[in-house]
Amino acid sequence: xxxxxxxxxxxxxxxxxxxxxxxxxxxxxxxxxxxxxxxxxxxxxxxxxxxxxxxxxxxxxxxxxxxxxxxxxxxxxxxxxxxxxxxxxxxxxxxxxxxxxxxxxxxxxxxxxxxxxxxxxxxxxxxxxxxxxxxxxxxxxxxxxxxxxxxxxxxxxxxxxxxxxxxxxxxxxxxxxxxxxxxxxxxxxxxxxxxxxxxxxxxxxxxxxxxxxxxxxxxxxxxxxxxxxxxxxxxxxxxxxxxxxxxxxxxxxxxxxxxxxxxxxxxxxxxxxxxxxxxxxxxxxxxxxxxxxxxxxxxxxxxxxxxxxxxxxxxxxxxxxxxxxxxxxxxxxxxxxxxxxxxxxxxxxxxxxxxxxxxxxxxxxxxxxxxxxxxxxxxx
Amino acid sequence: xxxxxxxxxxxxxxxxxxxxxxxxxxxxxxxxxxxxxxxxxxxxxxxxxxxxxxxxxxxxxxxxxxxxxxxxxxxxxxxxxxxxxxxxxxxxxxxxxxxxxxxxxxxxxxxxxxxxxxxxxxxxxxxxxxxxxxxxxxxxxxxxxxxxxxxxxxxxxxxxxxxxxxxxxxxxxxxxxxxxxxxxxxxxxxxxxxxxxxxxxxxxxxxxxxxxxxxxxxxxxxxxxxxxxxxxxxxxxxxxxxxxxxxxxxxxxxxxxxxxxxxxxxxxxxxxxxxxxxxxxxxxxxxxxxxxxxxxxxxxxxxxxxxxxxxxxxxxxxxxxxxxxxxxxxxxxxxxxxxxxxxxxxxxxxxxxxxxxxxxxxxxxxxxxxxxxxxxxxxxxxxxx
Numbered sequence: 001x002x003x004x005x006x007x008x009x010x011x012x013x014x015x016x017x018x019x020x021x022x023x024x025x026x027x028x029x030x031x032x033x034x035x036x037x038x039x040x041x042x043x044x045x046x047x048x049x050x051x052x053x054x055x056x057x058x059x060x061x062x063x064x065x066x067x068x069x070x071x072x073x074x075x076x077x078x079x080x081x082x083x084x085x086x087x088x089x090x091x092x093x094x095x096x097x098x099x100x101x102x103x104x105x106x107x108x109x110x111x112x113x114x115x116x117x118x119x120x121x122x123x124x125x126x127x128x129x130x131x132x133x134x135x136x137x138x139x140x141x142x143x144x145x146x147x148x149x150x151x152x153x154x155x156x157x158x159x160x161x162x163x164x165x166x167x168x169x170x171x172x173x174x175x176x177x178x179x180x181x182x183x184x185x186x187x188x189x190x191x192x193x194x195x196x197x198x199x200x201x202x203x204x205x206x207x208x209x210x211x212x213x214x215x216x217x218x219x220x221x222x223x224x225x226x227x228x229x230x231x232x233x234x235x236x237x238x239x240x241x242x243x244x245x246x247x248x249x250x251x252x253x254x255x256x257x258x259x260x261x262x263x264x265x266x267x268x269x270x271x272x273x274x275x276x277x278x279x280x281x282x283x284x285x286x287x288x289x290x291x292x293x294x295x296x297x298x299x300x301x302x303x304x305x306x307x308x309x310x311x312x313x314x315x316x317x318x319x320x321x322x323x324x325x326x327x328x329x330x331x332x333x334x335x336x337x338x339x340x341x342x343x344x345x346x347x348x349x350x351x352x353x354x355x356x357x358x359x360x361x362x363x364x365x366x367x368x369x370x371x372x373x374x375x376x377x378x379x380x
Numbered sequence: 381x382x383x384x385x386x387x388x389x390x391x392x393x394x395x396x397x398x399x400x401x402x403x404x405x406x407x408x409x410x411x412x413x414x415x416x417x418x419x420x421x422x423x424x425x426x427x428x429x430x431x432x433x434x435x436x437x438x439x440x441x442x443x444x445x446x447x448x449x450x451x452x453x454x455x456x457x458x459x460x461x462x463x464x465x466x467x468x469x470x471x472x473x474x475x476x477x478x479x480x481x482x483x484x485x486x487x488x489x490x491x492x493x494x495x496x497x498x499x500x501x502x503x504x505x506x507x508x509x510x511x512x513x514x515x516x517x518x519x520x521x522x523x524x525x526x527x528x529x530x531x532x533x534x535x536x537x538x539x540x541x542x543x544x545x546x547x548x549x550x551x552x553x554x555x556x557x558x559x560x561x562x563x564x565x566x567x568x569x570x571x572x573x574x575x576x577x578x579x580x581x582x583x584x585x586x587x588x589x590x591x592x593x594x595x596x597x598x599x600x601x602x603x604x605x606x607x608x609x610x611x612x613x614x615x616x617x618x619x620x621x622x623x624x625x626x627x628x629x630x631x632x633x634x635x636x637x638x639x640x641x642x643x644x645x646x647x648x649x650x651x652x653x654x655x656x657x658x659x660x661x662x663x664x665x666x667x668x669x670x671x672x673x674x675x676x677x678x679x680x681x682x683x684x685x686x687x688x689x690x691x692x693x694x695x696x697x698x699x700x701x702x703x704x705x706x707x708x709x710x711x712x713x714x715x716x717x718x719x720x721x722x723x724x725x726x727x728x729x730x731x732x733x734x735x736x737x738x739x740x741x742x743x744x745x746x747x748x749x750x751x752x753x754x755x756x757x758x759x760x761x762x763x764x765x
Contacts, residue, residue, distance in 0.1 A: 023515050031594040045519075045669050134594045136585065136666025142419035202663070207722065208586050209665045240740050261740070263733050272730070361519070362595050362668045 020048045023361075027056050031134050031365040034375030040356075040364065047364060050356035052349065057379040065339035070096055070170060070306050073336065078164045080341060081377040083126050084320045086112070086119040086155075089168040091317035094249065095326040096170045098315055099308045102301070108172040109251045110292040114185070115158065115167075117281040117288070121192065122151040123320035124274045124281075127372045128199045131271060134369035135212050140203045147195030154188050170306060171299030185289055189282065196278045204275055213268035217355045217367035224265060227354075228347035231322025232273045233371060237265030243318035255287045267370035274372070307334050321345050321372055341380060345373040392484045396473055404617040405435035411658050418662035442613075445606035450513050453603065457511025462604070462611040464504030468497050469615040472622050477552050479635045479642035491549040494626070495536055498581065501615070502528045505590065505600045508612075512603035520599020523669055524583070524590035530676035531580035531587075537684035538574045541567065541691040542630045555634030562633035566701060569708040569715075570687050571631040573680055575653075578623035580676070582616065585661040589669055624653035679715070686711050 020041040026032035035056035041049040061080060065073045077088040090112055097104060104112075129144030152162045157178055159167035167174050178184070203209055219227075221237040234241055242259040244252040260276035262269025312329040322344025329338040348371045355367050409424070409432060416423030424431025449458055475490040477483035487493050502525055509521015545563060546554040564571050580587035591599040601612050628634060628649035635642030667675065690707040693699075 021515065023519075030597060045523075132665065136588065136592060136594060137664060138415075139419050139662050142421060146420060203665075206663075206665060207719065208667055211671055212665060212668055238736075240737075258737065258741070261733070261737055263729065263736070360668055360670065362589075362592070365594050 025364070027053075032368065033130065033373055036368070036373065036375055036378075038352075038356075038364065038368070040361070042361060045361050047356050047359050047361060050353055050364065052352050054346075054349070054375070054378055057375045059380065061380045062339050062341060065336055067335065069334050070308065070336065073339065074168065074170075075164065075166050078166055079376060080343065080380060081123075081319060081321060081324070081345070081374045082163060083374055084119050084123045085163055085165050086115045086168065087317060087319045088324065089165065090116055090250075091315060091319070091324045091326050093168045093170050094317065095313055095315045095328045096306075096308060099311060099313045099328060099330055100170075100306070102171045105172055105296050105298075105300075106251075106293050107295040108297040108299075110288050111173060111177055111297055112168065113250055113252070113255075113288045114285050114292070115155070117284050118151050118154065120281050120320045121196065121278050122148045124278050125151075125195070125199065127274055127320075127369075128203060128271070131366075131369045132203050132209075134365045135209055137203060137206070137209070140199050143195060143199045143202065147192055147199070150188055150191055150195070154184055157184055169299045169301075171301045173297045173299070176297055182289065185285075189285065193282055196275075196282070200275050200278075204272060210268060212362075212366055213271060213370070214266060215264070216267045216363050217359065217370060218264050218266035219351060219355060220265060223354075224351070227351040229322070229351065230344050230347065231319065232270055232277060233322065233348045235259065236262035236269035236273045238263055243316050243323055247316065249315070249317065251288075252284075254291065255284045257284050267366055270370045270372075305334050307332060316342075319344055321374065321377070322348060341377075343377040343380065345371075345375075345377045349373050349378055389485070393474070396484055397470065400470065400473060400618055400621075401614070403621055404614055405439065407617050407621060407654065408435045408438065408613075410654070411661075414655060414658045415662050418659070439610060442610040443607050447606035447608055448603075450603050452513035454511040454513070457507045458603075461504045461508035461511060461600070462608050462615070464507065465501050466611050466615040466618070468500035468504065469618040469622070472497050473618070475551070476622065476625055476629070477555070477634075478646055480552060480556075482643060483552070486550070486552060489549045490551045491539055491543055491554075494622075495532075495539060498619075498622075499528070499532060501619070508604070509600035512600070514603050516596045516598070517600050517602045520590045520592075520596045520602070523596070524600060526669070527580060527583070527587065527590055527672060527676075530673055531577045531680070534573050534676065534680035534684035535577040535581060537681070537688055538570045538577070539630070541570055541684075541687045544688075544691050544695055551629055551634075555629055555636060558633040559636045561701075562631060562636075564631045564633075566704050567631070567687065567691070567708050568705070569683065569711045570691075571627070572712060573684050573687065574630065575627055575656075577676075577680060577684075578627065579657065579660065580672070582619040582623055584620065584657055586664040586666050587672060588666055589672055592666055620654065620657060621650065624650045624657065627653045683711060683715065 020043050023040040023042050024037070025040055026037040027035040029038075032038065037053040037056065039051040039053065040047050059079075061076050065076055068076065074089050074092060077092040078085045080088050096102075125144040125148045129141035129148075132138070132140030132144075155165060156162050158181070159165035159174070161167075219229075219237060221234075221239050224234055224237045225239065229237070230241070238261050240259050240261050243249070244257075245259055257280045258276075260273050260280065262273050308330045310330055310332045312327070314325060314327045316323050316325045318324075323342070324344055325342030327338075327340040327342070328336055331337040352368065352371065355371075356364050359367065412434065413423040413431070415421075424434035427433040427437050449455060472494050474484045475487045475493055477486060505524040505528075506521045509517040509519070509524065542554065542563060543549050545566065546557045548554060548557075579585075583590055590596070591601055596602070601609060604612060625646070628646060632649045632653075634649075635646040637645035640648075687708070690704060690711070694704040694707070
């Protein structure tokens with residue numbers, strides 16, 4: 001018997017007030033999405049209080065950036081949000097480009113949009129799969145991983161790596177896209193669309209799934225803004241805010257797409273927004289493929305060592321998890337003076353204590369899953 | 381009792397245990413294969429032809445594993461729990477007939493005996509949860525107790541209704557009464573309730589709450605390893621098979637059917653039910669504990685009483701058989717309508733959301749046309765809850 005339970009029992013037997021049991025969830029719990037630790041004070045199946053503990057995956061990425069040359073930092077950004085690598089590389093490259101006032105070849109911008117949106121789909125597919133697992137459904141994860149694997153096969157063909165691509169360069173891409181890129185894409189897109197639809201069909205409107213997610217972990221728009229929510233979590237609350245729309249970067253102002261918003265800001269709305277975003281990403285990719293011009297994609301800088309002028313810059317990018325901000329300070333040397341990352345997962349996770357209060361143990365798993373955190377980014 | 385009688389019983393039990401073990405091995409293989417097909421995978425392929433030897437490999441691995449007992453565990457409870465679970469699962473089979481003559485020991489009160497022993501397993505789960513000195517285990521054990529006791533009631537009610545129909549608690553008589561038509565046609569609502577409550581009783585998806593992998597990490601089994609865990613696994617599959625067999629016996633006409641030998645018929649029907657159970661597992665997420673309890677007490681228990689009442693009315697007035705079918709179907713349709721209402725609610729909500737979104741897009745376009753940039757600002761929504 002757990003000593004804690006014996007105490008509780010003895011206390012109750014002596015006519016005392018019920019005492020909460022302390023339940024340690026993680027860092028090795030299967031549903032904490034990496035090494036996240038939750039300490040729950042529970043009363044039966046109800047959570048009275050929750051305390052998140054982070055930092056198990058802290059690698060000091062921001063500090064490491066200061067010791068690397070500008071090109072080398074890209075690999076570190078790959079490892080922040082390790083399921084949306086292209087989006088991270090992109091944000092960093094844009095920061096340096098902005099600092100240097102560097103123009104990117106048109107074709108490279110389109111390639112970045114295509115790869116970034118594909119990565120968004122891959123990331124959301126992973127989310128849908130793990131959400132299914134958290135809610136107890138095992139089949140969606142298989143469907144989703146199949147789709148994600150297809151995307152990653154394309155990434156491998158393009159960059160040579162499934163996950164840590166290191167493909168974007170400051171001012172362009174590392175090398176020309178593979179010759180059969182369009183062919184690969186036209187093979188991938190219909191299959192990917194089918195995978196997205198399949199994962200949507202089996203889960204989103206499932207009666208039990210709805211019962212588990214609808215009305216759970218709800219948060220109002222003003223409060224969500226206060227917590228610094230961004231991305232699908234914010235849009236689920238009904239706030240139509242998307243970096244790609246509000247402050248279009250790259251070539252996003254040339255595409256037609258909708259920004260799906262939810263109504264109640266609960267777990268199901270977050271899920272629904274992500275599923276809808278996958279369809280929108282597919283739309284963007286199709287348009288980008290149609291518009292993509294010929295031309296160079298590699299950076300005019302080549303492999304030269306770069307020394308951006310003194311100054312500081314902040315860029316924001318719409319990552320699958322929300323708004324990734326990169327704040328970069330240059331002192332004119334070949335290494336950044338300071339790199340500060342504003343990770344979307346961290347800000348979204350900050351509301352976990354508020355969301356978990358007075359929920360069920362089973363809900364804690366679903367709520368955490370619906371925030372869709374990546375610990376690599378939270379801890380950095 | 382003669383020594384020879386005791387020996388016969390022992391031999392019979394040994395044969396039964398062997399058969400059940402083989403069935404369990406087969407079921408695990410079948411489950412992996414069926415789930416694989418549902419999920420676009422192959423399932424086991426490496427061990428033997430079509431992975432047929434996979435269950436043997438699993439069993440061997442589990443038996444050879446170190447059996448870890450936590451230091452803080454209550455050793456006696458920890459040891460006895462799996463034994464209780466597996467014995468209560470096993471003894472049910474003593475009185476389940478495979479055909480008119482093929483049964484270890486037929487009892488006149490067979491159904492009563494089965495129901496009585498199916499409750500004992502809860503005790504084992506509770507002991508396992510409490511004895512393993514693990515909070516997840518304890519939570520799982522308590523969940524198991526709450527869940528199984530709640531679902532025992534609708535299960536028993538439906539079984540009583542079927543016994544009323546057949547005027548007997550003897551499974552052989554019940555099957556005999558279904559020789560012209562199975563009770564499925566008389567009492568479809570009963571079948572649905574029995575199947576759902578049966579799923580909950582064996583803790584399979586969507587009712588796998590007490591050993592929920594993503595919440596309580598295996599619940600009562602969290603500290604078990606090696607052979608002990610294998611015993612729980614064995615019990616789970618024996619129970620699954622028992623629920624399927626009882627469904628076949630009570631509602632699908634048991635072994636009655638043309639051409640094929642009776643045992644084959646029963647096996648086919650049971651396997652059909654088992655496949656549905658696997659299918660459900662491959663499709664549904666899991667309920668939450670409060671929803672599970674609410675479903676039992678607010679939906680299944682009243683419905684099972686309704687089943688009893690209509691069966692009693694039918695029996696008392698001696699109405700024609702189709703009248704019971706109609707009454708049962710009416711109950712099913714009522715429930716179906718409520719479920720449909722709930723299932724279409726989110727679709728209605730999505731329409732609402734999309735209408736809102738269109739309005740937003742319009743206002744944005746209007747703002748863009750007016751020359752003022754669209755400012756991203758929080759739109760006031762009706763606060764949650």
